[in-house]
Amino acid sequence: DIQLTQSPSFLSTSVGDRVTITCRASQGISSYLAWYQQNPGKAPKLLIFAASTLQSGVPSRFSGSGSGTEFTLTISSLRPEDFATYYCQQFNSYPQTFGQGTRLEIK
Amino acid sequence: EVQLVESGGGLIQPGGSLRLSCAVSGFTVSSTSMSWVRQAPGKGLDWVSVIYSGGSTYYADSVKGRFTISRDSSKNTLYLQMNNLRAEDTAVYYCARVLTFLGGTAGPSDYWGQGTLVTVSS
Numbered sequence: 001d002i003q004l005t006q007s008p009s010f011l012s013t014s015v016g017d018r019v020t021i022t023c024r025a026s027q028g029i030s031s032y033l034a035w036y037q038q039n040p041g042k043a044p045k046l047l048i049f050a051a052s053t054l055q056s057g058v059p060s061r062f063s064g065s066g067s068g069t070e071f072t073l074t075i076s077s078l079r080p081e082d083f084a085t086y087y088c089q090q091f092n093s094y095p096q097t098f099g100q101g102t103r104l105e106i107k
Numbered sequence: 108e109v110q111l112v113e114s115g116g117g118l119i120q121p122g123g124s125l126r127l128s129c130a131v132s133g134f135t136v137s138s139t140s141m142s143w144v145r146q147a148p149g150k151g152l153d154w155v156s157v158i159y160s161g162g163s164t165y166y167a168d169s170v171k172g173r174f175t176i177s178r179d180s181s182k183n184t185l186y187l188q189m190n191n192l193r194a195e196d197t198a199v200y201y202c203a204r205v206l207t208f209l210g211g212t213a214g215p216s217d218y219w220g221q222g223t224l225v226t227v228s229s
Contacts, residue, residue: 001168034215036152043201043219044144044152050208055217087152091214094165098152 002026002090006099012107017078021102023071023088032092035064035073038101039084047086048073078104109133109218111202116223123192123227129185129202129220137180140205140213143187145198146222153198156187157205157213169195192227199224 003026013019023033031051036044046055048064051071061076075082083106088099115127127143143155156166156176164176175188185202200223203216 032212032214036215038152043203043221044216045219046215046217049206049215089152089154089215091212094157095167096154096157098154101151 001095002029002093002097004088004090004097004099006086006088006102008102009100010103010105012105013078014107015078015080019075019078019104021073021086023066023073023099025069025071025090025092028068029090029092031067032090033064033066033071034089034091035062036087036089037082037084038087044087080106109204111204111218111220113200113202113220113223116200116225118226118228119192120229121193121227124188124190125192125225127187127189127200127202127223127225129187131183131185131204134204135180136178136183136185140207141176141178141185142203142205142213142216143176143185143200144203144216144219145196145200145225147195147198150198155200158185159211159213160207189225192225194227197225197227 005024007022033051035048038044052064085101085103110132112130140159142157145153158176173191177186202220204218206214
């Protein structure tokens with residue numbers, strides 16, 4: 001199975017900050033990676049797929065990059081509604097797997 | 108409007124069975140791939156299973172042989188039959204619509220239900 005490791009697991013940050021979250025795959029997955037945002041008690045929300053394609057309706061302050069084994073999710077300027085948990089997911093092969101999550105907290 | 112509504116969760120004893128349902132509106136369940144993803148209390152997301160529009164299915168190793176994904180086109184509903192349940196199956200179970208890419212690769216999920224809680228405990 002392909003393991004996805006996110007870093008950091010937790011980040012204390014402020015409104016207006018630029019944030020970068022990394023997702024590393026245990027083997028190459030081309031660009032078969034997605035990013036989700038999840039708020040407590042809610043279903044995940046798709047932000048980015050195919051590593052860098054922004055899902056319809058997602059603000060442009062979110063961006064994704066990478067291929068192979070290293071990927072990043074960047075939020076250019078944090079807004080209050082962005083404080084949530086973020087997950088990466090690979091769909092290169094089965095079983096599909098998720099990273100362990102990165103929780104953003106307001107400093 | 109796309110809607111997915113899960114039901115069927117509850118408290119079940121270890122070794123028991125449960126069938127989850129996901130009623131879909133706004134698209135046809137058999138026209139696209141659909142998946143189940145779960146989340147144990149306070150934990151991360153855990154992919155469970157997918158069914159392609161053509162009927163092919165895949166499962167996580169942890170549920171293979173115990174869980175079965177299926178759908179009923181006449182009811183526009185997705186199912187997850189869960190047998191021989193274990194304490195570690197305790198989680199909120201989400202159904203989700205899967206984006207399908209060129210070549211038929213099942214990708215991430217763009218629409219999700221609200222989830223249904225399954226608790227396996229004696």
